[in-house]
Amino acid sequence: MSITRTLDPPPAAEQSRSRPVKPRRLTWRRALRRDWQLYSLAVLPVAFFVLFRYLPMLGNVIAFRRYVPGGSLFGEKWVGLRYFRMFIQDPAFWHIFTNTLILGGVTLVFTFPLPIVLALLLNEVRAAKLKRFVQSVSYLPHFLSIVVVAGLITQLLSVNGAVNQGLRALGHAPIPFLQQPGWFRTIYVSSEAWQGVGWGTILYLAALTTIDHQLYEQARIDGAGRWRQTWHVTLPGIRPTMVTLLILNIGTFMAVGFEKILLIYNPLTYPTADVIPTYLYRVGVMSGSFSYGAAIGLFESVIGLILVVAANRISRRAVGTGLW
Amino acid sequence: MTSRGYRAFQVFNALVLTGVVVVTLYPFATIVAQSFSSEHAITAGHVNVVPRGFNLTTYKKVMSDSAFWTNYRNTVVYTVVATAISMVLTTCYAYVLSKRQLKGRRFLIGIALFTMFFNGGLIPNYVLVTDLGLRNSIWAIVLPNAVSVFNLLVMKAFFESMPDELEEAAAVDGLNTYGILARIVLPLSKAVLATMVLFYAVSFWNSWFSAFLYMDRSNLFPVTVYLRNLIAGATGGADQGTASDTALQIGANIQAVTIVLTVVPILTVYPFIQRYFVSGVMLGAVKG
C-alpha cells in the first residue's frame, strides 16, 4: 500500500489547497493583502524582464518594416508581410527548414534521455569517490570550445583518421564521412551527445538528492528489488525535473548549434547539414538583410511557443504536472 | 539486493562508465598534452595524451603579459558579481512562481517564458545598454543577462516538489514569507542552489560576447576576450612576414592553452560544489 501511495505526484497539498479557497473568490485586493510579501519578491525580476527583454523586443518590428543598418531602429517604412512572403515563397527556405526540424528533433530524441540514463547509472555506484571521479570527468567535453571540437571531429573522421583506420583493419574501404550528406546527422547528434551528456547529469543528480530516502526504505521493506525501486521511486522522484527540461527542450529544439555546423559542413553536405542559421549566415555574408532574418526569427519563435504550450498541455494530461 | 542479475548489471555498469570516462577524458587529455607540446609535434599530429617536445613557451608568453592578469581578474570579478545577482533574482522569482495559490502566477510565468522565444535582436539590445549608460562598466555584463529562464523554471520545479507541510509548520510558528524562504526553504535546497550557482558561474565565466560588445577599453575585457583575440591573431596572422619560432609555437597550441587556462579554475572549484549533489546530501527527514 505504501508503494502505491508514493507513486502519486508529490502535491497532496494541491488537493488540500484548492478546495477551501474555492467558495470565496480571490480578488486582487485579498490576494495582495495575503501575499504582498511574495509579490514584493517578484518586483525586481519582473523589472528586469520588462527593461532588458521586453523593451528591446520592440525591435522585432523590423520584420514588418524595411530596416537599413544605420537608419532608424524601427525600420524605414512599413512593408507588412513582405519579408514573410519572401521566405515562404523561397523553395530553398523550406528545405532548410525541414533540415532544421529533423536535425533538432533527432538531437532532442537522442540527447534528452542520455543524461538521465547516465545519472541513474551513476546513482548505482556505491563508492562515492569513484562516482565523483566519473562524474567530474564526464563533463569535460562541455568545456571544449566548438572550434576544438570541430577539429577533433574532422580529425577523427578523415580518410586517414581513427575511424577509417578501424574500418580498414576490418577490411572495409574507407568512407569520407564528412563529404556524405547521409552521415552528417549521425555525426552531429553524436558530437552533441558526447559534449552534453556529462554536463546534463548534474541537474539530475541534484534532483536525485531530493528524493526522500525513506521512500527507498519503504520500497525495500515492501520487497522491491533494485529495478522496481528505480522505477517506482527514483524516476517519479526526478519527474518534475525531467518534465520541465523536456518541455523547455521541445520549445527550443530548433536552436541547433550554428557554429559547430558551420565548421564541419561543406557544399556536399548542404542537403542535410544546412539549417536556418547557417543559411542566413550565407545570405547575410553578402548583404545586411536584417529584416529578412528578423522575419524568419519571428517565425521560429512562434513555432517554439506553440510547441511549448502544446507540450505543456499534453504533459498535464499525461502525468499531471507541467511547466505551469 | 545482491541478486545475480544485479551483479551482472554492476559489471555492465562498470564497463559503460569506463567507456564514458575514456571517451570524455581522452580528447581532453590530448588537448592538455598539446598545450605542452612542441609545434612540430602538433602539426605532424603526433601528440596523443602525452606531450611531445615539452615546452612552456605559450604559457609563458600568455602569463607574462600583464594584460592577461588584468583580464583574468576582471573575469573573476564579473563572474562573482553576476552570479550573486543572478542567484538572488532567480531564487526569489522561482520561489514566487512555485506558490500555486498565488493569483497571477501563470501570468508571471508567462512573462518569463515568453522571453525565451522572443528577443529583440542584437542592435536594439546594444542601443538599450548604450542609452542606459552602461557601456564600459561591469553592469553591461551583469544586468542584461541576469535571469536565465531555463534556470528559473528548473528551480521553480525543485521548489514545487518540496512538501508544503514544512512551510505550513513554519508559518504556524510565526515566520513570514521572507523568513520561510531564508530559514526553511533555502537550507533544504542546497542541491539545486549549488547546481544553479554552478550553471550561472560557468556561463558567466565562459562568456565573452557581452563584454566584447559593450567594452571599448582593453583593460576591461575578461580573459576570454583576450584569449580569443590571441587565437585570432595567431591563426589569422596576416601582415606578419616571417614569424619567429615563438610565434609559430604559440600559433600551434594557443587554442589548447586557452582551454586549459579557462577550465582549470573550474575544475579546482568544482569538487566543492559537487559534494552537494553527488554524495547524496540528504534533504533530511524534517517531516514530523
Next chain:
Amino acid sequence: MNQLSRRGFLSTSAGVAGLALAGCGGGGSGASSKVTSANRTGAMAKYGVGDQFKATVPLSFPIMLLSNANYPYKADWLFWSELTKRTNVTLQPTVIPGSDYNQKRSVMVSAGNAPTLIPKTYHPDEEAYIAGGAILPVSDYLDLMPNFQDKVAKWNLQGDLDQLRESDGKFYLLPGLHQDVWKDYSLAIRTDILQQLGLAVPQTWDDLTTVLRAMKKAYPDRYPFSDRWSTPPQPGANNLLALVGEAHNVWAGWSYQHAQWDASAGKFVYTGATDSYKQVIQYLNTLVSEKLLDPESFTQSDDQARQKFANGQSFVISANAQELVNHYRKDIAKISGATVVKIPVPTGPIGAAKFGSRLENGMMIANKAKDGKDFVALMQFVDWLWYSDDGLMFAKWGVQGTTYNGSVEDGTFKLAPDVTWAGVNPSGSKNLQVDYGFFNGVFAYGGSTKLLNSQFPPEELTFQNVMDGRKALPLPPPAPLNSDDREQATLWQTSLKDYVDQQTLKFILGQRPLSQWDAYVSELKAHNSEQYISLVNQAYQDFKKNHG
C-alpha cells in the same frame, strides 16, 4: 564624441538622407564638394601633393582600431606621438579585438555609434550601410584629397575604382591603392622531389599534371597534391580553383563572382554556366580521377592538409609567402633533404597574364563627419596619412634615423639595426610593430611597387618579379545593383552559389559525370540564373547610361 548615444528609443533617426539612389549624376572625382567655410577649421589653405599636412589648430578624430593580438594596441607607441608631431592631429582609438572586428563594426555603425574613421573594411561590406545613410559617399569629396587623385591618375586606377561604384555612381569606400596587381598566392612544391625525379618546375598547368603523374608513379601509395583553404561557403580548395580559374579567365574558388563579363558579346553571363568554368572543372576532375589530387582537399581543414605535407604524404600544396616561410619550411625540416619553394603561378590558355584589382581594404567615413567643423582638415589628414608617399612610408617603416635608414626609391632602404620585424634583425631588442606601432595593418597598406617590395625577402622578390612581368587584364565594367534589387538578388545569389558550389564539387570528385553539364546548366536556370544575369545586365546598361 558619442553624440548619438542619447537617442531615445521612440525617436526615429534622421538618417534617411542616403536614400537618394535614383541615378543622380555627377559621380566621379571631379564633383565639387559641398563644403563651406564652416567646415574649414584646422584645414590647410594650400594643400597639395608632396605637402606635409599639418592642422592649423590641434584636432582630434575618433577612429575604430582593430587590435591585432600580435601587436596589441599600446597608447605609448612612437607612431601616435610622431603622428601628432607631424600633423597636429591626435587620433582617439576605440580598441576592438581583431577576432570579431567585423561584428562589432557592424553593430556600432548600425546603432549610429561608430567613430568617424572606420578602417579595415573590405568591399562590398560597406554596401550594407549605404541605404541607411550612415557612411559618407567619399567619391563626392575627392577634390579635397590631392594625393589620392594623383595616384589614381598616375597609376591609371579609374577602372579599378569603378568596381566600387554603386548604382548612384558614387563609391563609399576609400580603398588602399596599389600600383600593380599584387599576387601572393600560388603553389608550393617539394623541390627535392622534383630534383630526385629529374623534373623541372612546372610552368603551365599541363606541366603540373605531368609532374604530378611522375610523382604518383614514384610514390603510388599517396596523393602527390593535397590541398587546403577549404572553408565554406566556398566550394573547397578555393585557392586552387581561383588559380586555375584565373588561367582560364574565369572567376572561381574564392574569387568566384556570379557575373562574368563577356567582352565579345558586350554583356555579362552567368559564370557557373560558362565553358571556361567547365574547363576548370574538367582539369581538376582529371587530377582527381587519376588520383593525383587528394579528394579530401576540398573538405579537410588546413591543419590536416599541413599535416600531410609535413609528414611527406603530399608534395604540393597551396601557399602564400607567409605560409611557405613560417609553416611549410619548418614543417618539413624533420624530413632530411626536403626543400620547398613557392613557384610562380602556372599559366593556362590565356598565357602569362594576371587578373585582379589593385585596390584593397580601405576606410569608411561616418556620414555625420561632413557636418563637422573640421571636415576639410579630416579629409586632408586622411589623404596625407594613407595616400601620400611620405604618409605611406611613415605608417609602414616609421621614422628615418630611428627605425630605418635609407630610402626605398633607390634601394638603400634598411631597417635600423636594433629594430626587428618579421625575421629581419632577429637580435634587435625592439619590434617595429609591437614596440613602435608601425607596419600596423590599420594604417600601412597599399603604395607603390617599390614600397611594397621593400618588405619582401629576396626569395619572395624573385616571385614578385616574375608575377610583375605578367600582363594585367582589364577589369569588367561596373554593374552595381540598387538596394531594392539587391534584396531579391541576394536570395537568388545564395541559392545559385550553393548549387554551383555543390555541383562543382560533384563534377570534380566524379560523383556526377561531366556529360551531364548541359543538364546542370538548365538546373542553374531553374535557380534563376537568367533572371539574375538580366538584372546585372540591366544595371550595367543603367550605369553606362547615367554615368558614362
